[in-house]
Amino acid sequence: MSLTVGFLGAGFMGRAHTHALTRLPLTDDRRVERAILLGRDADRTAAAAEHLGFDRATTDRAEAVTACDVFYVLGPNDVHAEASVAALDAGCDVLCEKPLARSATEADRMVAAAEDSDAVTATGFNYRWVPALRYARELIGSGEIGTVRRFRGRYLQNWLLDPDAPWSWRCSADRAGSGALGDLGAHVIDLARWLVGEIAVVDGETTTHVDHRPAPGGTDQRPVTVDDHVSAELAFEDGATGQIECSRVEPGRANDLTVEIVGSEGSIRFSLPRLNELELVDADESGVRRVDVTGPDTPGGERWWPPGHVLGWDHTFVAENAAFLDAVSEREGYTPDFATGRAVQRVLDAIQASAKAGERRSVHSESR
Numbered sequence: 001m002s003l004t005v006g007f008l009g010a011g012f013m014g015r016a017h018t019h020a021l022t023r024l025p026l027t028d029d030r031r032v033e034r035a036i037l038l039g040r041d042a043d044r045t046a047a048a049a050e051h052l053g054f055d056r057a058t059t060d061r062a063e064a065v066t067a068c069d070v071f072y073v074l075g076p077n078d079v080h081a082e083a084s085v086a087a088l089d090a091g092c093d094v095l096c097e098k099p100l101a102r103s104a105t106e107a108d109r110m111v112a113a114a115e116d117s118d119a120v121t122a123t124g125f126n127y128r129w130v131p132a133l134r135y136a137r138e139l140i141g142s143g144e145i146g147t148v149r150r151f152r153g154r155y156l157q158n159w160l161l162d163p164d165a166p167w168s169w170r171c172s173a174d175r176a177g178s179g180a181l182g183d184l185g186a187h188v189i190d191l192a193r194w195l196v197g198e199i200a201v202v203d204g205e206t207t208t209h210v211d212h213r214p215a216p217g218g219t220d221q222r223p224v225t226v227d228d229h230v231s232a233e234l235a236f237e238d239g240a241t242g243q244i245e246c247s248r249v250e251p252g253r254a255n256d257l258t259v260e261i262v263g264s265e266g267s268i269r270f271s272l273p274r275l276n277e278l279e280l281v282d283a284d285e286s287g288v289r290r291v292d293v294t295g296p297d298t299p300g301g302e303r304w305w306p307p308g309h310v311l312g313w314d315h316t317f318v319a320e321n322a323a324f325l326d327a328v329s330e331r332e333g334y335t336p337d338f339a340t341g342r343a344v345q346r347v348l349d350a351i352q353a354s355a356k357a358g359e360r361r362s363v364h365s366e367s368r
């Protein structure tokens, strides 16, 4: 199998996906050629293309999307919709990083373009590819913890704790849509929907603790127009309830994602810093069991190593890329696709609207 890919974006996510693509030939026989890198600045894009192993660089979007089979949209949130639609119109399959868009309305355009095409689409919810979380989903689905009653999800980071940490597009509502909510909450809401089910009602609260930040490389202050902390209560359609909390200003927490699912007969707890294990409480409540979730028998562990040979954060991107490119080659559907990304965006929009209004909001009436 041979595919050509193009990327928009050579930052953190550009590197994460490049790393994943370079690892694929070690676990299967596919050939993926990194054909073209699209960026805004010609010199910087050319240097990044060389560094990341792309055949060539361009600043022309039309050239980029016609030069590859599969296009990856890995730039700031304000370019997701336009670049994805251009790539779909050019006949590419498209992976777009999360949050899919700045709003559900913007996501509607992307889903419509996907529906008008034969393309395979993907939203970059890489945490679905953590074997421990895939195992958790299997346990929940088989009734292992009884009826799900409660979901708790926290995603805490600290990279904006310092008030002098420079302003970036991630601090701008125009460019990012929201702050911790879209950046981190998108992952948590995706996991909540995937593990528990559809969310019907939300009650959100957002806070901006640092409302100005220095311009990058300068001293003038720029306004922060997004949240740096969000919490929300959730009511699921099937009767379960939940709670999420996300922050980019949490002391001591560089990248801490924790998910708990509580059922009538047990509970499950996952924490990203302990990616290779799952905490389980069974019906007999005999204590908390730490289950080693490594090895090829674990769901999602098939392509990896013998038991005990632990995985890391980067493996989620390898598994995600393998599954997406399998779907592309086989011309099959892939999940999470653009429709999934839009469903998550509807919940994010409802949380934002609820925080603004100071009252509960229904997800679907909010987003239609």
Ligand code: SOE
Residues within 6 Å of the ligand: 012, 157, 183, 184, 255
């Ligand atoms: C920055 O907060 C960030 O890169 C997120 O955008 C990613 O989705 C997350 O996985 C790591 O942190």
